[in-house]
Amino acid sequence: MSDVVRPHQDHFFAQLDTALDAVDSVDESAPPASLWHDAWQSLRTRPIFWVSAVLILLVIVVAAFPRLFTSVDPTFCELKNSVRPSISGHPFGFDRQGCDVYSRVIYGARASVSVGILTTLAVVLLGGIVGALAGFYGKWFDSLLSRITDIFFAIPLVLAAIVVMQVFSTKRTVVTVVLVLSVFGWPQIARITRGAVMSVKNADFITAATALGASRFRNLVRHVLPNAAAPIIVTATVSLGTFIVAEATLSFLGIGLPGTVMSWGADISHAQASIRTQPSVLFYPAGALALTVLSFIMMGDAVRDALDPKARTR
């Protein structure tokens, strides 16, 4: 604006002692507040977030270094100890086969946690790519990918997993369980990603990036995806819990992980026989499983609330 003000033109300018004054009081040197920064500010004040974060961290440490928590060999079982209640050194007592329940719960964490994390990673990768491509490129490409998503979505996860795991009867490992759960678990993430990408791709900042010369692909990777990530992360966190339950269900049915791999699902299944004589044999692995799943669900809930500005102001 030039300094020359012609007569009678001055009343076109805003009077800066009005409400606009507040604009000047904003500290421009402060780092720009992003959605993630805001979310973190809100998250750190919430006890639920800290409780679930500590629990998740604990379970991961237990899964990675079970030896830190017990020195008892979970595969050392003596039938003379069958369903004995807890004694010193064996706080959770013994199961039907005379194995130490506490040490089995500790060692069982690895199977559940690795299946949960690996499946979630695979599902986010697969579903994310399909959903992002479908949502971003649209048109016939979207129709094609969406129909493929529908096909996999039409078969319930556990049902499909049961059928396929039965076929894999001779080579059941953590990898096959992860593979099976991923192949039938990705449609949900794909749908969420597609919706999120579609709602972001027409935003003004994308148009601005295009005007500045960004290619379509760069737009997708640098601008659309980071802004569509929130719902994907929330869904992924919650479905991590679902995958852990799915693995336990398969192991419970006897078609999940093989008997040589210790897992909570298999232990729960074996505890079924001794529930009437000693319910605690069922209680500990089931409690560990429930607590792990619960902490992932609570984490997802907390992150969703933090990322949703509407929920935050209330």
Next chain:
Amino acid sequence: MAWYVGRRLLQMVPVFFGATLLIYFMVFALPGDPIVALGGDRGLNPAVVEQLRAHYHLDQPFLTQYVLFLKGLLHWDFGTAFNGRPVRDLIAAAYPVTIKLAFLALAFEAVFGVVVGLIAGLRKGGFFDATFLLVSLAVIAVPVFVLGFVMQFVIGVKLAWLPTTVGGDVSLRTLLMPAIVLGSVSFAYVLRLTRTSVAENMSADFVRTATAKGLSHSRVVTVHVLRNSLIPVVTFLGADLGGLMGGAIITEGIFNVPGVGQALYRAIQQSEAPTVVSLVTVLVIVYIFANLFVDLLYAVLDPRIRYV
């Protein structure tokens, strides 16, 4: 609306063929021979294997098998189980039981989920809300089969209020506990869904208008808030009907309910591929139709959807 229905029906066609082909592929084309598995460790006479292969069209190319299977479906012929019984009979015997169980579970989760969710949503942040939010989280986190054992043990064995298993006696009394276990996870979701949308709608403009024009609190809540909050809940319940049919595998196993889930589980354990394919196909068809029904219902309840 007619346009919307037509489009949704057309979209269903590739999904139906794709899903059935996928199931067929999973069971028959993946490694492992269902006929050889039939013989167990001792193995079968090669001549018998050949004959069975021909009988189940396993000597034909994969796609021919699939087309023959589809042709059978159109003629209401689901094939024959390995024990010689037509799968159609198996379905006719097992399906009514599972449908009864699923609808009972649906009724449980709808009634209790909506009522508890409504009260929690109206008192968001209060003691009732916090308690049931915690309960719903616990129900979601505890696997269904653990809940099943615990209820069976406490209510069935210790307190002896309800029979522990169903067996041959399929009645409301025996099905009650399995239905509650089957519907428990969805109950938690219905509760949370109702609570969120009630709490959201309570601060909506139309509710303020309704209060401002002098309606009583109970009328505002039942007519204006609850009705609008039920839209997402109804669609969830519709989609869940298909899910309950699938979830019945676990529940029916625990409570010995003679339904589809148990038949399917038995067929899987005995590696009866043709039976598995037919039972899963029927479940998937129900699931697809339930989803279609939900989409149409959603369009009826919420007119905005139709024009998207």
